[in-house]
Amino acid sequence: MLRIECPHCGARDEAEFSCGGEAHIARPKEPDKLSDAEWADYLYMRTNPKGILAERWCHTFGCRRWFNIERDTVSHEILRVYAMGEPRRESGT
Ligand SMILES: [Zn+2]
DSSP states (O other): OOOOEEETTEEEEGGGOEEESSSOOOOOOOGGSOOOOHHHHHOOOOOOOEEEEEEEOTTTTTOOOOOEEEEEEOOOOEEEEEESSSSOOOOOO
């Protein structure tokens, strides 16, 4: 089980949180102009790296706030916890 550092409540067990999937997925500015394949790509296709992944998490059974984390998908180590509006780090760092 992961131990996640909520930026508002402190460290809690993973069971208190819900994962919202990959972070930084931008909604298309003009979705009406997308083909079905492009729309499906936006809705369903996500990266699946062996390494660092930015994810959205919600402290569902705590403060109910959303935040982002960077997690190593191999070791599950959480490398960074940051606010929803903050940018991801440059890849490869
Ligand atoms: Zn919290």
